[in-house]
Amino acid sequence: MGGKTKLENGVSELYLSYGGLITPLGDTVTENFENMRSGKSGVQKVSESGFNKEDWPLGKITSLTSENRYTEILEKICDALIENVGNEVLSNERTLIIISSTKADITALPSDTFTSTRAILKKKLNPAHAPLIISNACISGVMAINTAADYIIADKYDTVITIGIDGLSDFIVYGFQSLFALSDQSSKPFDKNRTGISIGEAAGAIVVSNKKPENGAFCVNYLGGSSSNDANHISGPSRTGEGLFRSINKTAERSNIDIQDIDFISAHGTGTLYNDEMESIAFDRLNLNSVPVNSLKGYFGHTLGAAGIIEVISTMLMMEHGLLLKSPGFEEQGTTKKINVLSENLEKEIQLALKTASGFGGGNASLILKKSL
Amino acid sequence: MSELKETLKAQIIEQLNLEDLTVADIADDAPLFGEGLGLDSIDALEFIVLLEQNYGIKIADPSEGKEIFQSVDSLAAYIEKNQ
Amino acid sequence: MKILVSCKISDQGVYLNGEIQQKYAKETDNWKKDIYSKLELDYPKFYKMDALAKMAFIGFELMESVCSFEHFEDNDVSLLFANRNSSYDTDLRFIESYTEKGSPGPSLFVYTLPNILTGELAIRKKWFGENIFFIQENFDAEFFIDQINFYFRKGSKACLCGWVDSANDKEECFLFVVENTEGEITPEELTKYYKQ
16 A cells, blocks of 8 residues: 655654635635535636626635735734644744745735735744745645655754745736636636636645644645656646656655555646646546546635645545545546546545646646545 | 838837847748747737737637737738738 | 856856856846847747846856756756745736736736746756745845755755846846755855855
C-alpha cells in the first residue's frame, strides 16, 4: 500500500490540521462541509460585475460588510485561527506564518498592496517572526504547504500556519473577462459544455506541524510535494500536461508511494477548455484514469491564492468523513482523455489523496496526503 | 492605404505595449504571430480590442482573428473592406 | 554551494560577477532594448514582456553570455525569486487600460503577477524545474540561502535566484545562479554581490 514517509532530517511525520475556512459557503470548516455535502454552491450571478455591466457568476461572500473585502476576509481568518489554534501557538518562537495570495489588497493601489496584510497579521496574531508571503499565481496555496514542510524538515520551526487568501475585485474580474475566460454560467470543470471560470473569494488556513494537534483534532499526514514549470507559455497550459506530469511524478517519488495507490484526486479543474483538457492528459499519462477526481471550484469559484489551501482543507474533510464530494457542474465527459469525475457524492474511505494545481507563469504543483493512523 | 498601415503599426505598438519597438521595426508583410513579432493568442485578443476601439469593427469570435491578423497588410486590407 | 555567476543591474550600471561592464552601460531609458540589441539575441517574445520580465530576461542573458548552463538537464534548476512590489508597474498600467483607455487589456493582465518572469525564463531555457516567488520587504540573503538549501535537499543541481523589482521609477535587478557543490556561502558574501 505504500505511504511510509520519506521525510528526512529526523522529522518522521508532518501533520496538517484545520486552521479555519471563510468562503461563500460559510465561516467555519463544519458549515462549509455541510453545505458542500448537500450540494450547495456559493457561486451566483452578481449583477453588473462585468466591465460592460454583465452579470457574471462569482463566488462572492455575501456576509461581508466592509468596503475592503480583502482585509475583512483576512481579519475573519485570523479570528478563526485564534479560536482554533490559540494565541500561544500563533505567537510562539517556533511558529512561522506563510501567506499565499495573488493580488492581496489590490484596491490599495497606488499604495503598496501587502502593507495591510503584514499589519493585520501583526495586530491579530502577534507572530514572533515576520510572515512569509508567496505570490505565485494559482499554485501559491499548494506551494505554501510545500514550503511549510521545507521549514519544518530543516528544523527551523515546529509549526507553520499557512493562510491562503484572495478577495473579489474589479481588477480580477475585468482581467479574466478581457481574456474571454469567464463563464456565463457557473463553471463546469471537465464537462463537455464548459466555457470558462467563475472567480471566487475565500481564505483558508492549515496548520502544518511535526506534532499532531494536542487537542486530538483531526489531522492528516503530509507525505511530500513539488512544483514543475511547463516551460511552454506564460498563461496557457502545456498541451501535453508536461509540467503537471513531472510534478506528480516528483511528488510521488518524494512521498515514497506508488502512483497507482492514489485513491482520490482533488484536481485544479478551472472549467476552461485548455486547463481541464491538460489535466486529463496528465492524469492519463500517469494511468490515473479510474481514480475518483473532482474539482471543488463549483462550490466556491476559483479562489486564486486561496484555492490550494481551501481545496486541501476540503480534501481533508473528505478524508475525515469518508465521503467524496461530487464535482459541481459536471454532467458529461468533456476531455479527450477519460477520467473518473465524480458526478455524485460517494462514500469511500481515502488513504492517499493527491492535490494538484496549475497557474499563470507555467506553474504546476502537487502534494500528497495520507490518512493518519 | 500606406498611411493606414503606418497608423496601424503605431497602434499595434501602443495597444500591445511593445514599448521597445518603433514603427520602422515592423515590415508591412512580416508575420505578426508565431515567428516575426512572436505574438500569441492573448495578443490576438488585443487586436480585437484595437479594431473595435479605433475602427468600430467588431469581431465576436476570437478564432476568426487568425487570418485577419496575419500581418499589417492583411489587417489593413480587412479594415478597408469592413469600415 | 557555490555562486556560478551573478548579475546586478542598478543605477550604478551593469555588473557581472562583481565587475562593472562598460559595454553594457545603461545609457538611455531604453537600456533594456539597448542591451538586448548588443547581445544580438533573436527572441521576439522579448518585446512584449513587461518591464519586470524584460529585466530578468536581460539579467539572465548577460549571465549566460559569460557562463554556460548547458550541463544542466531540464529538471535540474529551480527558480527562486522575490521582490518587494510584486507586479506594481504593470498593475497600474492594467488599471489604466480600463479606467482611461477604454477597456481592460489582456496582454497587460497576463503580466499582473510577479511570477510571470520565472515563466519567461523557464520558457527561454526549456527548464521544467521547481519555481516559486515570494514578496519580501527587502532582499534577505539568509532567506535565499535557506530556500536554496531546501531545493538542494530535494534534488536540484542548481538554483537560479533573483531579486527583480520595479516601482515608481526605481528598478532593481539582481540575479545569481548557485550550484550544488562543495563550499558554503555566507549571507554576508551574498549581500556583498547584491549591494553593488
